[in-house]
Amino acid sequence: MLKDKKLRILKNGPYIISGDIPLSEKIIVSKGKENEYKDGRELPQAQGYALCRCGKSKNPPFCDGSHEKAGFDGTEDASTAMYSDRAEKIEGPNLDLMDDNRCAFARFCHRKEGNVWELTEGSDNPNYREEAIKAASDCPAGRLVAMDKNGEAIEPEYDPSIEILQDPEKGASGPIFVKGNIPIESSDGSTYEVRNRVTLCRCGESRNKPYCDATHVSIKYLDHT
Numbered sequence: 001m002l003k004d005k006k007l008r009i010l011k012n013g014p015y016i017i018s019g020d021i022p023l024s025e026k027i028i029v030s031k032g033k034e035n036e037y038k039d040g041r042e043l044p045q046a047q048g049y050a051l052c053r054c055g056k057s058k059n060p061p062f063c064d065g066s067h068e069k070a071g072f073d074g075t076e077d078a079s080t081a082m083y084s085d086r087a088e089k090i091e092g093p094n095l096d097l098m099d100d101n102r103c104a105f106a107r108f109c110h111r112k113e114g115n116v117w118e119l120t121e122g123s124d125n126p127n128y129r130e131e132a133i134k135a136a137s138d139c140p141a142g143r144l145v146a147m148d149k150n151g152e153a154i155e156p157e158y159d160p161s162i163e164i165l166q167d168p169e170k171g172a173s174g175p176i177f178v179k180g181n182i183p184i185e186s187s188d189g190s191t192y193e194v195r196n197r198v199t200l201c202r203c204g205e206s207r208n209k210p211y212c213d214a215t216h217v218s219i220k221y222l223d224h225t
Contacts, residue, residue: 005160007178007200009210011187012074014050014063015200021182022161023049025061030169033112035138040166051162051176052223055204060223061164061176076186078208082193087145095123095132096147104175104199105214106165108138116144140165140177141212142197155196165199167216173223175199175212184210 005019017023025040049062053074056066067074079086087100097120109116111131116139119132136144137156140163146154158180165174177199178184184192184200192210199212203221206213215221 006183006185007162008185009053009074009076009187012072013067014053015176015210016048016050017162018048019160020047022159023061023164024161025164025166026177027166027168028106028174033110035107035110037163040164043164051164052202053200053204053210055202055221055223057223060173061202072204074187074204074209076188076209078192078211080190080192083142083145083195089147090117090120092120092123092129092132094149095120095129096149096151097132097136098145098147098153100143102141102143102208102211103214104141104143104212105170105217106140106167106174106199108140109135109144111135120146140175140197141199142195158196164202170217171220171222172216173203173221174216176202186210 005021008016023043026037027040028035029038051061052063054067054070054072056070057064087098090097113131116132116135119128123129133146133154136146160180160182163177165177167174181194181196183194200210201212203216205215
């Protein structure tokens with residue numbers, strides 16, 4: 001049951017996952033002007049496990065205690081305001097788009113016909129509207145949410161799961177993609193807004209912890225050599 005599934009953040013330590021949440025690795029690959037996921041390596045499954053948050057583990061994506069030796073500062077800086085209060089609304093003729101600018105630089109917002117913002121503005125074209133919805137829905141960070149003109153969010157249906165992203169095109173290992181409305185408990189015991197899609201930092205260098213801010217790309221973080 002979903003109520004048993006949870007991701008808990010330890011102060012200056014790892015992410016503790018409970019509730020038998022499936023874990024997998026996905027590789028971001030280019031397909032023309034668009035991106036898609038390919039299956040990566042198989043990862044061991046468990047009822048509970050700890051995922052590295054500091055970026056120093058020798059057994060990624062799992063924690064091996066390296067955060068203690070590294071003196072990792074995992075202070076959570078992210079706003080706890082609701083998404084609806086943080087996000088900007090971009091209005092199109094037949095579709096609206098919410099955008100809170102929490103970008104993991106996964107680039108799924110780009111489609112052959114244009115980017116999600118352009119497609120939203122051209123959403124009187126049914127094909128553009130459909131492509132805008134896909135571009136928004138495929139954003140792993142949950143930065144982008146397509147909204148119908150009745151104000152209802154258009155979200156993909158995800159079962160609770162966690163994916164470790166790899167981004168070889170950018171020469172970097174990506175964030176932790178948390179899917180399916182898994183509750184995330186802060187190190188102070190409070191719970192972040194429960195969302196269908198978020199990406200969490202695992203390079204240790206985000207300035208918006210616990211969320212990814214795409215720093216893994218600029219520092220070329222790799223969880224393997």
